[in-house]
Amino acid sequence: MFSIAVVLNVLVVGAWALEARQSPNATADQTSLTLAASQVQSALASTGIGPNITSDPGTVASLTSTNNFINWCETQNAPITNGKQQAGCNPTIMGMMIAFNKLPSAKFQYPKNLDTLPASQPFTIQVAINNLQTGNFVNAQTNFFAAPSQVNSDGIQIGHSHIVIESVESLTSTSATDPTKFILFQALNNPANGNNILSVNVTHGLSPGVYRAGTVNTASNHQPILASVAQHGLINDVIYFTVTQNGKPNGAGRSLVHPSVSSSLALVTSILALSAAQLLL
Numbered sequence: 001m002f003s004i005a006v007v008l009n010v011l012v013v014g015a016w017a018l019e020a021r022q023s024p025n026a027t028a029d030q031t032s033l034t035l036a037a038s039q040v041q042s043a044l045a046s047t048g049i050g051p052n053i054t055s056d057p058g059t060v061a062s063l064t065s066t067n068n069f070i071n072w073c074e075t076q077n078a079p080i081t082n083g084k085q086q087a088g089c090n091p092t093i094m095g096m097m098i099a100f101n102k103l104p105s106a107k108f109q110y111p112k113n114l115d116t117l118p119a120s121q122p123f124t125i126q127v128a129i130n131n132l133q134t135g136n137f138v139n140a141q142t143n144f145f146a147a148p149s150q151v152n153s154d155g156i157q158i159g160h161s162h163i164v165i166e167s168v169e170s171l172t173s174t175s176a177t178d179p180t181k182f183i184l185f186q187a188l189n190n191p192a193n194g195n196n197i198l199s200v201n202v203t204h205g206l207s208p209g210v211y212r213a214g215t216v217n218t219a220s221n222h223q224p225i226l227a228s229v230a231q232h233g234l235i236n237d238v239i240y241f242t243v244t245q246n247g248k249p250n251g252a253g254r255s256l257v258h259p260s261v262s263s264s265l266a267l268v269t270s271i272l273a274l275s276a277a278q279l280l281l
Contacts, residue, residue: 035070044068068093082148086154097220097228102155104132104225106237109197113239114171118247121205125163127188127198127215127237134159134198135191136220145170149219149226157225161188162216163200170210171240181244181261206243 023029027038046053047061065072073080073089081088098104109126117123133152137160139182150158165184166177188198215236217225225235244250 083143085144096151097226098230105130108239111241115241116249119208147221165213182260212240
């Protein structure tokens with residue numbers, strides 16, 4: 001005797017399989033200039049706002065389409081990107097959305113957050129990577145954002161990562177940075193090693209200063225990772241570090257602790273010291 005839960009699970013899985021299975025015309029459709037009926041997303045015809053639709057306060061109406069926006073770029077008075085790194089409109093579909101439990105993530109192994117490095121000395125950046133089939137990158141000059149995001153047979157994103165280093169005013173700076181200004185941008189094109197570590201050599205080191213470094217995990221065609229849910233943890237990692245002449249902290253990134261926090265810590269320390277003294281009386 002099967003339980004209701006088992007029966008429902010079988011029905012759900014079966015329905016998903018029917019929806020997800022490849023169309024018998026899938027191969028031929030890849031050269032067709034007509035949108036296949038099986039690919040029309042009916043939800044795209046709705047603005048997402050209405051008397052019977054739940055939405056957060058302030059939600060704006062979505063653009064709508066009954067043909068998957070296949071010719072939307074015609075309305076934008078802008079060139080299609082056509083595989084180039086240029087501003088414009090990209091008609092290429094987004095592709096595979098990554099399952100919540102298979103989203104990529106990264107963590108710097110070296111440098112570590114708040115490390116201090118010696119100036120003008122070569123060093124190797126190391127990043128631990130998870131849920132990314134690394135070492136896959138297309139020609140960024142001819143095929144940039146020019147194919148759908150893909151996953152492997154295990155549902156893992158196929159792609160590669162990058163490292164970017166920017167100069168910042170201090171470790172406590174609150175100024176927004178300028179994305180057009182960076183010290184280093186390096187693609188990590190090789191596959192990760194057996195320990196899932198990606199690395200890149202900074203051959204000439206860095207000048208004295210305060211820096212932040214971040215990962216940029218992408219699909220093979222360099223587009224950002226497409227998460228299948230809105231709420232998720234960070235897919236990339238960011239660290240802040242300083243560089244000094246001798247590789248020792250010298251206050252260049254001072255104000256590591258906010259003054260109000262420092263005052264509170266000093267007060268707590270004084271209270272603890274007084275309490276300890278009273279216990280000894």
